[in-house]
Amino acid sequence: MKKLFYQLIHNEVILYxxxxxxATLVYIVTRMGLFLIIPSILLVTLLANAVAILFAFWTNDRFVFKQDREGWPQRLVKFVSARILTLVLDMFLAYLLVQAYPQWIGQFVNNDISLVNAIATLFSQVLVIVLNYFLSKLFIFTKK
Incomplete structure (x- = not known):
């Protein structure tokens, strides 16, 4: 049991x-907390995303991919760029699958737009998570 636990906490994918x-919990708590003091949902969402991205960078840099301290500013720029890229992909898929062509998924769920959105969101998030992992592993956190 101890060996299995050790393997799990040292598995890069599990740590990721x-x-x-x-990072998702940090986003939710930050967004909810900021909304209590800032009345603009767009500003709150932007700030919560920024905090979550910085937190995700820190955890990935330090604990998941175990990088040296040197070179972190360059990795941060790459990390933020990759997250913006996957955000654009997420938005494109939302537009394509929910707004432009909801019938692609809708034909399987009686054209219920809420289910179309849920399925498109799930598909998109799985793709974004996998893509973020590979971008991080191959292009951002390359030094061990």
Whole structure:
């Protein structure tokens, strides 16, 4: 049991998923907290995303991919760029699958737009998570 636990906490993919869940929680708590003091939902969403991206960078840099301290500013720029790229992909898929061509998924769920959105969101998020992992592993956090 101890060996299995040790393997899990040293598995890069498991650590990446844990860091992702933590970043999501940071986003939610930040967004909810800021909304109590800032009345603009767009500003609050932007700030919460910025905080979550910085937190995700820190956890990925330090704990998941275990990088040296040197070179972190360059990795941060690459990390933010990759997250913007996958955000654009997410938005494109939302537009394509929910707004422009909802019938592609709708034909399987009786054209219920809420289900179309849920399925498109799930598909998009799985794709974004996988793409973010590979971008991080191959282009951002390359030094061990």
């Amino acid at each position: 998923l844990i860091a992702g869940v933590a």
